Amino acid sequence: MLRNTTRAFAVMALSVPAVLGLGGIAEAQDKFKLGMAVGGNTCCEWMKAQGDVARALAEKEGWDYVELSNNNDPATALKNAQIFVQEGAKAVIQFNGQAASNPAISAVMKQAGIPIVTYDIADPGMYFVGIDNLAAGIAGGEGLGKIVKEKWDCNPDLVVSAEGAGAGIVNEWRTGGMRTGLGNICPDIPKEKYVSFESQGDAAVGLPAARDLLAAHPDAKKIAVVGLNDGGVLALINAAEQLGRADDVIGWGQDGAFITGDNVNPHLVGSVFYFLEGYAVYAIRDVIKPIAEGKIPPLKADAGDPASKVQPCPVTAEQAKAVPDMAERVKQLLAAPAGTTEYDLFCPNKG
Amino acid sequence: MSVTPAIETAAPAVPLKVRLGGWGTGLMLLAVWLLLIVATGLYRQDFLSHQTLLAVTFTMAVVGVLAIGQGLVAISGGFIDLSQPANMILASLVAVRLSEAGMPLAVVIVGAILSGMLWGALNAAIVVFARLNPVIVTLATNFIGLAVLFLVFQLAEVPLNSEIYQFGRASFLGLPAIFWPMLALVLIVGLLMPRTRYGRRAIAVGGNKAAAKARGISLKLTRFAIFTIAGGFVGFASVLFAATAGPFNPGSANTLQLNIIAGVILAGISLAGGRGNFWMLLLSVGFLSTIPTSLVFFGLSSDTQSIFQGFILIIAVAIDGWRARKGTP
Numbered sequence: 001m002l003r004n005t006t007r008a009f010a011v012m013a014l015s016v017p018a019v020l021g022l023g024g025i026a027e028a029q030d031k032f033k034l035g036m037a038v039g040g041n042t043c044c045e046w047m048k049a050q051g052d053v054a055r056a057l058a059e060k061e062g063w064d065y066v067e068l069s070n071n072n073d074p075a076t077a078l079k080n081a082q083i084f085v086q087e088g089a090k091a092v093i094q095f096n097g098q099a100a101s102n103p104a105i106s107a108v109m110k111q112a113g114i115p116i117v118t119y120d121i122a123d124p125g126m127y128f129v130g131i132d133n134l135a136a137g138i139a140g141g142e143g144l145g146k147i148v149k150e151k152w153d154c155n156p157d158l159v160v161s162a163e164g165a166g167a168g169i170v171n172e173w174r175t176g177g178m179r180t181g182l183g184n185i186c187p188d189i190p191k192e193k194y195v196s197f198e199s200q201g202d203a204a205v206g207l208p209a210a211r212d213l214l215a216a217h218p219d220a221k222k223i224a225v226v227g228l229n230d231g232g233v234l235a236l237i238n239a240a241e242q243l244g245r246a247d248d249v250i251g252w253g254q255d256g257a258f259i260t261g262d263n264v265n266p267h268l269v270g271s272v273f274y275f276l277e278g279y280a281v282y283a284i285r286d287v288i289k290p291i292a293e294g295k296i297p298p299l300k301a302d303a304g305d306p307a308s309k310v311q312p313c314p315v316t317a318e319q320a321k322a323v324p325d326m327a328e329r330v331k332q333l334l335a336a337p338a339g340t341t342e343y344d345l346f347c348p349n350k351g
Numbered sequence: 352m353s354v355t356p357a358i359e360t361a362a363p364a365v366p367l368k369v370r371l372g373g374w375g376t377g378l379m380l381l382a383v384w385l386l387l388i389v390a391t392g393l394y395r396q397d398f399l400s401h402q403t404l405l406a407v408t409f410t411m412a413v414v415g416v417l418a419i420g421q422g423l424v425a426i427s428g429g430f431i432d433l434s435q436p437a438n439m440i441l442a443s444l445v446a447v448r449l450s451e452a453g454m455p456l457a458v459v460i461v462g463a464i465l466s467g468m469l470w471g472a473l474n475a476a477i478v479v480f481a482r483l484n485p486v487i488v489t490l491a492t493n494f495i496g497l498a499v500l501f502l503v504f505q506l507a508e509v510p511l512n513s514e515i516y517q518f519g520r521a522s523f524l525g526l527p528a529i530f531w532p533m534l535a536l537v538l539i540v541g542l543l544m545p546r547t548r549y550g551r552r553a554i555a556v557g558g559n560k561a562a563a564k565a566r567g568i569s570l571k572l573t574r575f576a577i578f579t580i581a582g583g584f585v586g587f588a589s590v591l592f593a594a595t596a597g598p599f600n601p602g603s604a605n606t607l608q609l610n611i612i613a614g615v616i617l618a619g620i621s622l623a624g625g626r627g628n629f630w631m632l633l634l635s636v637g638f639l640s641t642i643p644t645s646l647v648f649f650g651l652s653s654d655t656q657s658i659f660q661g662f663i664l665i666i667a668v669a670i671d672g673w674r675a676r677k678g679t680p
Contacts, residue, residue, distance in 0.1 A: 044600075045505030197647075204596035204603035208410045212647040217405040218397055231598060238597040241520050242527065243405050258598060263511055265597075 032292045033064040035089035035114075036280075037080045039097045040069035044201075044231075049277035049330055050119070051096060056334050057284050063292065070094070074101035081105040085112040086298060093283050094126075095119040099168055100213030102126070115291055115299075117283045117307070119276075121170060127299060127307040129283045131274045133170050136175020136312035140272040141226060143314045144178070145185025145253035147269055148224050151250070154186035158220035159194045160213065160236050162227030164201035171228050174254050175324060178226035199232030202257075214243050225251035230258040230271050237267045256313075259320040270320075273313040275342030278333050279327055282308040285339045291303050313347035322348055367425065378620040380634040384641065391645040398648045408530040410640040413591045414607060415533040418614040418632050419540050420584035424485070425615055426544070427577040428557035428624030434474060434489040435585050435611065436604040437496025442466040442589035443599060444500070446515065447507040450593075456514040463593075464586040470496075470583015475575040500601040508598040519594030529591040534633070536584070541629035553577050558625020609660055614639050616667035621674065639663070 036054045039047040041146045051067045058065040066087050070077040078101045084092050085108060092114055096102060099121045106125030118167070120130035148156055161179060164171045179194060197213040199206030213236070214220075223240065227233040230253030240246040249267050256273035258264065286308035289298050300307040315323065323346050324332070333342055343350070391398045417435055423494045432438075445466040450461045474492055478485045509515045521528035544550035555563040556573045564570060596603065617635035620627030642663075643656040 041602075048505060198381055202600070202603060204592075204599040207596060208406075208643060209647075211406040211409055212644045215400070215402040215644055216395075216397075218400050218402045223483045234597050238595070242409055242595060243402055244522070257506075261509060265511065 031064050032061075032091075033087065033089045034088065034099045034288060035060045035084035035092040036065065036067045037070050037077060037084075037092065037094040037096065038067065039072060039095040040076070041072035041097055044229075044255075045275075045326065046255070046257065046276040047095065047328060050279060052271060053277055053330060053333065054093060054280035054284075057280050060291070060338070061284070061289065070096055070098070072097055074098040077101045078104050078108070081108045081116075084330040085109075085114065089114060091288050093119070093129075093280065093288070095279075096121060097167060099123070103184045115287070115296065117287050119279050119283070121168075122301060124301050124302045126301055127283075127287045127301075127303050128299075128303055129279060129287065129302065129306060129308045129310070131310045131312055132303060133173035136272045136274065136314075137174040138181040138184070139253050139314040140174075140254055140270070141178035141181020141183070142185055143181070143270045143272075143316065144224060144226060144250070145182040147250060147252075147316075148182065149185055152222050154188060154190065155224045156193065156224045158217055158221060158223045158227045159189060159294065161194065161196035162199035162201075162206060162210070162225060162232030162236055163196050164199060164232055165227035165295060166200065167228055174299045175228050178252070178254070182224065182226065182296050197236070199227060199235045201228045201232050203234040206232055207239055210236040210239035211243060214239055214245060221245065222248045223250075225249065226255060227251070229253055229255040230268065233268060234258055234265060236263055240267070256315070256320070256323070259315065259317060260323050261325045264317060264320070266317075268317060270314065270316045273315060273320075273342075273347065274310055274324065275313070275329065275346065277330055278342040279310060281333065281339065281341050282310055308340075311343045311347070313343055313349060315348060352399045377628070377631050377634055380617065380631065380638055381445055384634060384638040387638065387641055387645055391648050395648045398645070403526060404525075404650075405522075406644050407637070407640050409527050409595065410643075411636050412529040412533045413588050413595070414610050414614060414640060415537060415632060415636045416588035416591060417546060417607065417630065418585055418618070418636055419536055420588070421611050421615045422618070422620045422627060422629055422632060423540075423553065423577050423581040423584070425620050425622050426550050426557050426624055426627045427553040427574060428483045428560070429478070429574065429578065430622055430624075431469075431612060432474065432489045432494035432578070433486060433608070434470070434496060436608060437493045437500065437601075438467055438470040438582060438585045439589045439592060439604045439607075440500055440599070440601050441470060441496060442586040443593040443596075443604075444504060444507050446590050446593040447509050450509045450513045450515045456518060457527050459515055460590050461588065463590045464583045467586020468583040469590065471579040471585070472575070474582070475578030478575050478578065479571045487568065497601050504601070504672075506600050509593050515590065515594045519591075529594060532587070533591070534563060537629055537632050541632075544629055549576075554625055554627075556624070557621075572608035609657070610636075610639055613660055613664045613667055616671050617663065619671075619674070621671060622668075623671075625675070662672055 036051055038051040041047055055065050068080040077096045102123040106123050110125055116126045117129050118126040122128045148154060161175045163175055197209045225233045225236045233251040233253040237249055237251050240249040245269055250269045251267055252269060253271040256271045259271040287297055329342055374490060442463040446459050446463040472613045474489055477483055477488045518528055523531055552568050552573050556570055614636045616629035642659050646655055
């Protein structure tokens with residue numbers, strides 16, 4: 001009798017955590033879960049910040065949040081998509097700088113019925129949130145063109161493009177767009193004055209190639225530099241300083257990574273802010289939150305007609321002095337009312 | 352009329368390696384390097400300019416000092432230190448933080464070297480005392496180091512107009528200021544290795560462990576010291592790197608590894624240990640640093656250099672293996 005009572009008591013005692021656990025599972029299943037795959041390229045601190053902002057916004061909404069890194073590797077990005085499915089994510093955001101795996105990721109998500117947002121690099125099966133890279137490139141090129149016109153009467157000796165071929169079409173849009181924008185202001189620069197080098201979008205990695213390019217054009221003095229990002233442009237500027245030829249070098253970058261703070265190279269005369277770290281505001285406001293509320297928005301996968309459009313913010317170095325550095329921007333962004341973008345908060349040149 | 356058979360008057364055949372006194376590797380490297388320079392100069396005369404010299408010597412500076420560290424590990428039988436990228440980024444970060452704190456260049460240099468030595472000692476402790484394969488250990492510490500560094504920082508840069516920044520842009524006798532310490536270090540290490548007790552010990556440990564042990568040389572202490580000193584060279588290279596690189600991130604040094612290993616092997620420093628002349632590093636690193644510049648003058652992207660470097664590495668490893676089998680220097 002006593003033994004049976006003990007058994008019954010033990011069964012009841014053991015059942016409590018099981019019941020609580022089942023309850024927890026049920027609650028977790030009800031809770032909206034957002035998956036975020038960050039780019040994972042060590043080149044740029046905004047990649048990590050994209051995850052930090054998404055996490056903070058998801059927590060504000062009371063959602064569960066799972067973050068994985070694509071490690072700038074297409075195979076890892078695909079594996080991450082499969083993990084999100086296993087994890088039961090209800091929606092996913094990704095930045096995939098190596099876009100080769102996007103069609104496969106798209107197929108995995110479609111099969112699992114999970115909507116996915118892609119930043120900046122479009123895929124037919126994903127909601128596009130991002131910048132119009134070509135427009136951003138042209139805006140930057142025109143900004144540089146105005147300075148080239150004023151300073152050199154549109155007659156530079158060389159126009160150098162700091163390419164980042166790994167970024168694929170984004171590189172073509174941004175860097176090519178900058179050349180187009182420069183040409184809009186200074187249409188008579190001869191084609192042979194346009195040269196390029198592979199910077200890999202990294203100031204340190206691109207430096208030797210930048211020095212080699214300058215060595216191969218020993219007579220060029222007035223040099224205008226455009227590029228995929230600020231880092232690539234800085235590679236050429238640093239190379240010119242080291243070869244004693246920086247007096248007449250001016251560069252205009254993209255992404256605004258090195259145009260704020262108190263360590264800005266004086267030859268970097270401008271950049272285009274995308275405020276990349278704050279993209280999650282657009283994605284959550286226009287795609288993820290409606291999905292969480294059961295109002296699934298129509299799939300807009302085209303960069304020309306995006307689910308949410310990020311506005312480029314071209315600034316001169318002088319104007320950029322008024323823009324806080326990234327850590328401060330993130331702090332102010334997270335303190336702002338829901339849906340407020342960094343463009344709203346910080347762009348000195350609102351269109 | 353008498354005809355003297357040629358066979359009687361011909362000088363006795365002397366093997367090429369004996370006639371060259373072990374300098375065959377150097378002469379071969381010099382010839383190939385000169386061939387590259389002449390070919391590029393013929394294609395485009397402006398290749399032979401001061402700008403080209405600057406571009407090549409800037410590249411040589413960082414790679415050259417790293418190659419000394421790698422060469423020390425190799426000659427002492429440690430094979431290869433694959434953790435140089437993580438070590439260099441860590442020491443560069445130390446250099447940046449010290450220069451941000453307004454420390455004079457001398458303190459920045461000492462701090463970076465100590466950081467590098469500490470890293471080297473950590474590798475040494477695992478390799479020597481746990482008796483683990485140095486390649487696997489340094490591969491692992493590189494992965495761990497880079498991952499931790501990525502958690503610690505995303506971008507770093509020495510302050511504009513700091514002493515170290517100016518050092519990276521200064522020149523002396525028409526060449527980059529950062530080139531001269533590299534030149535001095537290669538010459539000094541090349542001079543000391545075969546002529547000092549410690550240098551000979553390092554070579555002996557790499558060449559024949561049993562014989563070295565029989566001579567009373569402590570294998571553990573020698574290896575420990577070599578890894579630590581090699582780490583110090585990486586620390587110094589990081590000063591040259593931080594002085595010139597501009598903003599860098601934890602992954603910025605990864606691309607250097609192939610060039611450094613190729614430079615060491617081409618210089619004839621055996622990966623199996625026990626053989627090598629550090630002076631040859633000047634030729635091998637110079638040759639490898641000229642290739643990308645030449646490619647640009649030929650109208651090819653310097654990005655294609657990896658193809659050439661890959662082939663050169665295969666050829667160099669094949670020559671290294673052939674030397675090891677033949678027992679030639």
